[in-house]
Amino acid sequence: xxxxxxxxxxxxxxxxxxxxxxxxxxxxxxxxxxxxxxxxxxxxxxxxxxxxxxxxxxxxxxxxxxxxxxxxxxxxxxxxxxxxxxxx
Numbered sequence: 001x002x003x004x005x006x007x008x009x010x011x012x013x014x015x016x017x018x019x020x021x022x023x024x025x026x027x028x029x030x031x032x033x034x035x036x037x038x039x040x041x042x043x044x045x046x047x048x049x050x051x052x053x054x055x056x057x058x059x060x061x062x063x064x065x066x067x068x069x070x071x072x073x074x075x076x077x078x079x080x081x082x083x084x085x086x087x088x
Contacts, residue, residue, distance in 0.1 A: 006078075013075045020068045027061045 031054060038050035 010078055017071045020071060024064055024068060027057055030057060
């Protein structure tokens with residue numbers, strides 16, 4: 001495999017990882033919106049609902065975080081195994 005091909009593969013993987021991070025950021029943004037509703041409404045029913053929704057969202061994000069971590073680990077392994085990222 002050429003250095004250029006290795007660089008291309010490493011960059012594709014890095015950008016794929018960035019895409020996955022966007023999904024995680026969306027989950028955090030949803031949580032912040034839920035917190036805002038719960039805090040500013042000062043309504044016990046809404047607070048209970050927020051806790052229910054948060055539990056669901058946390059469950060959804062666990063696999064996303066694991067996948068993102070695995071993708072980063074793969075990139076790190078690829079780079080550690082000698083992919084030369086210098087542009088000649």
